[in-house]
Structure formats: structure tokens, C-alpha cells
Amino acid sequence: MKNYTPPKKLFKIGESATMKAAEKARELRAKGVDVISLDVGEPDFPTPKPIIESAYKALNEGLTKYSQSQGLLELREAISNNLRENFRIEYLPNEIVVTTGAKMGIFYALTALLDEGDEVIIPTPAWPSYFDIAKFVGAVPVQVRTGENFELLPEDIEESITNRTKALLLNYPNNPAGVLYDKRTLENVAEIVERKELWVVSDEIYCRLVYDGEFTPFSKINRMKDRTIIVNGFSKAYSMTGWRLGYICGPKDVVKEILKVQQQTTTHPPTFIQKAAVTALNECESYVRGMVNEFKIRRDIFYNGLRRMGFKIQKPQGAFYFFPNAEDVYSEAEKFSEHLLEKAGVNTTPGSSFGMGYEKHFRISYATSREKIEEAISRMEKFLKT
Ligand code: PMP
Numbered sequence: 095m096k097n098y099t100p101p102k103k104l105f106k107i108g109e110s111a112t113m114k115a116a117e118k119a120r121e122l123r124a125k126g127v128d129v130i131s132l133d134v135g136e137p138d139f140p141t142p143k144p145i146i147e148s149a150y151k152a153l154n155e156g157l158t159k160y161s162q163s164q165g166l167l168e169l170r171e172a173i174s175n176n177l178r179e180n181f182r183i184e185y186l187p188n189e190i191v192v193t194t195g196a197k198m199g200i201f202y203a204l205t206a207l208l209d210e211g212d213e214v215i216i217p218t219p220a221w222p223s224y225f226d227i228a229k230f231v232g233a234v235p236v237q238v239r240t241g242e243n244f245e246l247l248p249e250d251i252e253e254s255i256t257n258r259t260k261a262l263l264l265n266y267p268n269n270p271a272g273v274l275y276d277k278r279t280l281e282n283v284a285e286i287v288e289r290k291e292l293w294v295v296s297d298e299i300y301c302r303l304v305y306d307g308e309f310t311p312f313s314k315i316n317r318m319k320d321r322t323i324i325v326n327g328f329s330k331a332y333s334m335t336g337w338r339l340g341y342i343c344g345p346k347d348v349v350k351e352i353l354k355v356q357q358q359t360t361t362h363p364p365t366f367i368q369k370a371a372v373t374a375l376n377e378c379e380s381y382v383r384g385m386v387n388e389f390k391i392r393r394d395i396f397y398n399g400l401r402r403m404g405f406k407i408q409k410p411q412g413a414f415y416f417f418p419n420a421e422d423v424y425s426e427a428e429k430f431s432e433h434l435l436e437k438a439g440v441n442t443t444p445g446s447s448f449g450m451g452y453e454k455h456f457r458i459s460y461a462t463s464r465e466k467i468e469e470a471i472s473r474m475e476k477f478l479k480t
Pocket residue numbers: 135194195196197198221265269297299326327328329335338339340
């Protein structure tokens with residue numbers, strides 16, 4: 095058999111840490127091990143029925159052909175209306191590109207903004223794929239740690255800016271810490287962004303999953319719309335992870351370049367899925383609210399459990415994650431995630447993949463049923479006692 099040596103650009107990236115963690119639980123379960131998954135960030139709710147029915151209907155009606163590469167106009171109009179209604183921001187359909195998941199949106203945004211060797215600042219802890227996607231497009235991800243409670247530190251961001259810095263990547267509510275940034279902090283960041291002439295990629299995929307406080311889109315902050323590319327998607331708010339659908343919004347000249355990349359890669363996401371997403375936006379608000387209410391209850395149950403165990407965490411305001419420091423309760427903190435899986439059958443994601451200096455943390459995803467959460471808490475408590 096011929097030896098295969100991957101090209102150098104592939105040496106720079108690794109497997110997706112979150113997908114890998116989920117795979118581990120799946121493998122153990124296939125061997126008959128009783129594992130509770132608190133790993134992948136995937137809502138356990140079924141996709142709302144009207145979305146599924148809309149996809150069936152679209153298939154039966156022949157929406158099985160190419161659509162506009164930018165995405166169905168009807169969907170881009172629905173996105174535009176949805177952003178106006180929920181957040182009072184204005185994006186015209188020609189400032190939107192429908193993408194194959196938010197992940198592809200991140201890839202497009204970084205591809206469109208960054209030249210070889212350009213730096214992108216990523217406040218950490220952060221979703222691991224940002225680092226790999228940045229490297230894959232030839233850029234340099236620059237990690238900047240957030241504060242003790244994962245708050246953004248504008249001064250630290252400013253200090254990390256060099257003459258190669260092109261962009262700042264924000265994500266709030268945040269994966270893995272669940273923090274939401276307040277308007278004041280965002281204004282301080284915006285002031286730096288403007289002064290240093292940076293771009294901002296704002297990953298707003300958790301914007302509907304907010305339990306306390308208010309979400310402010312970054313493009314709504316003073317003069318930021320011209321410098322911001324919003325990345326968003328249907329995976330989280332509509333429980334549509336497997337449908338692979340997202341979108342980006344941004345200034346027209348950037349959108350034009352992103353569209354070129356889409357035309358030369360995926361062409362567009364499947365047409366009938368785009369049609370189903372119109373139903374998601376126009377008819378499924380009550381489902382979103384129902385899921386948000388349930389996530390809030392789960393967050394509170396888990397928060398109380400974690401506090402009882404001795405974790406000194408703050409209550410996350412959004413998304414569906416906790417990012418505790420195992421050092422609060424466990425002497426071999428760096429091995430906590432591994433030991434918890436081995437000894438208690440509870441699978442979490444190790445903190446090391448979310449940025450440098452987070453080796454003692456671990457991520458819990460509470461996008462699972464209350465019963466499983468109660469069981470996970472009781473297993474964790476028992477594990478910590480022994
Ligand atoms: N951004 C963040 C912060 C995420 O956590 C994820 C994955 N859950 C994504 C983007 C990618 O989502 P999608 O399924 O739409 O590709």
C-alpha cells in the first residue's frame with residue numbers, strides 16, 4: 095500500500111476536541127458501559143415538529159435542486175426579519191450568506207479576513223475549533239485569558255495587539271463558560287477595535303440561550319456594524335445540530351468574498367433544509383422559549399449541585415455549559431475529567447482544549463435531561479467522597 099504523508103497544512107490542526115470527547119462516551123456505551131454524557135454541546139430536545147414537516151414538504155415539492163449560492167432569498171429575508179424583531183439590528187438579505195453550520199461560517203469569516211501570518215485575538219477559554227480553523231487558514235490564533243469569572247479584560251486585549259493583528263473573535267454567551275458580556279465592556283472593546291482598526295468576528299450562536307441579563311449583538315455597539323461579521327446558526331436554539339445550517343451577516347464587500355468561497359466549496363447548504371429553516375424562524379418561537387425555560391431550570395439544578403460539591407463557580411448567564419476549576423475540590427485537578435469518567439461514568443470535556451492555562455478546568459454540558467443531570471450530580475458527589 096502506498097504511504098500517505100499529509101500535506102504540512104494538516105499538521106497544524108488536530109481533531110475536534112469536543113467531538114472527540116463525545117465519541118469516547120459513544121464507544122464506551124457501545125461496549126455496554128453506563129456513561130452519562132455531559133460532553134458535546136448538543137441540545138437533547140428533538141427538532142421541533144413543524145421544522146421536520148416543513149422539510150418533508152419541501153422534498154415532496156421538489157426543493158431538491160440547487161438554490162442561490164448565497165442561500166434561498168426567502169430564508170435570508172426570514173433571518174433579516176428575525177434579527178430585527180429579536181435584537182433590533184438591520185441586515186439586508188444581500189448582507190447575509192446561509193452556510194453549512196456556524197462552523198463553516200467561522201471558516202469563511204476567518205478565510206475572508208486573514209492573510210498568511212495575520213493574528214486573530216481569541217479571548218479564552220474558547221471553543222477549541224477557533225484555534226484550529228485560524229491555523230488552517232494560515233493565521234496565528236493569539237490567546238488572551240479572561241478574568242477570574244471569565245469576564246473580558248479590554249486592557250489585556252489591547253496589550254496583545256501587534257502590527258499583525260487583524261481581527262478579534264468574540265463569543266458570548268460563551269462556550270465553555272456561559273458568560274455574557276455586558277454592554278459597557280463591549281463598548282470598551284469597541285473603542286479599542288476602532289482605534290486599532292480591527293475586524294470582529296462575533297460568534298452569536300448562543301444568543302437566544304440567555305437566562306439572566308440581556309444579549310447585545312456586537313454590531314449594535316457604536317459604529318461596529320461596518321467592522322463585524324456575525325456568525326450564527328440553527329444548531330442550538332432550534333435543536334438542529336444534524337441539519338448543518340448556519341449563516342453569516344456582514345458588510346457587503348466581505349459578504350461578496352465569502353460568497354466566492356462558498357461557491358467554490360459547499361455551493362450552499364441543502365435547499366430543502368433551508369426551506370425548513372424558514373419555518374424554524376417564522377413558526378417556532380414557542381419551542382425556543384420552551385427550551386430556554388428548561389435549560390434555565392437545568393442550569394439551576396446543576397449550579398446548586400456544583401456549589402454543594404465545593405466548586406466556587408459563578409452562575410453562567412447563557413449557553414448550556416459550566417467550566418469549573420477542579421482544583422476547588424480535587425487534588426489531581428488535571429486528571430479530574432479522566433478520573434470522573436473512569437470511576438463514575440460521567441463524561442465531560444477536559445479544559446486543556448479550551449485554551450492555555452485551563453488544564454485544571456473541565457466543561458460540563460447540561461444539554462441533557464433533568465434525570466440524567468440529577469444522576470450525574472449524585473455520581474459526582476459519590477466520586478468526590480471516596
Ligand atoms: N460556535 C460555537 C461557540 C459552538 O459551540 C459551536 C458548536 N456547537 C459552533 C460554533 C458550531 O455550530 P454548528 O453546529 O452550527 O456548526
